[in-house]
Amino acid sequence: MTTGTSTAPRRRSAARTYLPLAVAAWFILEIWLLGLVAGAAGGLTVALLIVGGMLLGGVVIKRAGRRAFRKLAAGFQQAQQGAAPAPQQPGGGNALIMAAGLLLILPGLLSDVAGLLLLVPPVRALVARRFTRSLERRMTSAAPGGFGAAFQQARIHQPDGKVVRGEVIRDDRPQPGRGPSGPDPDSGYRPPLAS
Template sequence: MTFGAQQQTVNSGPPRRSRARRIVPLVVAVWVVLEVWLLTLVAGAAGGWTVFALLAGGVIAGSYVIKRAGRRAWQRLTQSLQTPGAAPAPAPAEGGGNALTMLGGLLLMVPGLISDVAGLLCLFPPTRALLRGSLERRLRRSGTLGEAFQQAQQAQQTRMGEGKVVQGEVIREDAPPAPRPGDPQLPR
């Protein structure tokens, strides 16, 4: 039961889709058609076994790259957790973070030659630096995601610049409190 005036909703047809939601399926479909066409072209020129070897090599190389990047990220995380009060270790300046490296490994694992080339571009250091720069600029210009990106960068700069330590006392609930000097001893 509702009280008050009821509002009428005017439905002028189906909701409008954003431009990205209209274009992304088309881009994916064109990409798949190009991948299949290129694979058949290479198979006709070099043979089916060559294409199979290229695809299998891409899967193996991509899984190796992802495993290695994940291991580096895990090592940086465990190192930062082992030193209490220390800021997380920043990513090396020449390699940056692991996001583009993992994306490159994932693109190598996707069957197709165009995705392999895109994955290698993500792994090659000069092109990875160009990609990182352009992605950072786009993230800064975008709306909400850009704000989150800027907050993350400010937090990283704060952690790297000065480490603020909050003084306090840790109280463990599972251990009995230690006797303090001057407190009377309770019989057990």
């Protein structure tokens, strides 16, 4: 008897296949560039570049975190007053700024350049637009109709997803008003009804 599920191995996505290779190549390139700069300008210059990048990244993340907290507090105040929430700013907001700070904190010249590029508003806006389009494309290809339709499809295909509210009565424990042969008619015991 077949259950209808395929036993063929699932094909790995391209991201899962090439991401470890890309990370290894990035790591090797970072080490090579640091060695190249150390040979040209000296080890102290490389150390200063790395420490400066880490400090700048910390400052960027701290400022973005404060801005996000202020925005969250303002959103809560507007919600309590019944006002409509403020529209999101274009350009990726604080998430891409924090990503830029993390790239600056990572030791290496390529990550520092990528972090500095993300701090430039037009570049950040371009990255945010591309990321948003990519995310929307994936969501619509996964389930036509948007996120709500995808959630509904997941609920529909959940096996035996019905929930019936009620009370469970165990027959193996003695209960008040019950005799060994069943309910005592004189005790006034009635089985519970569903709430």
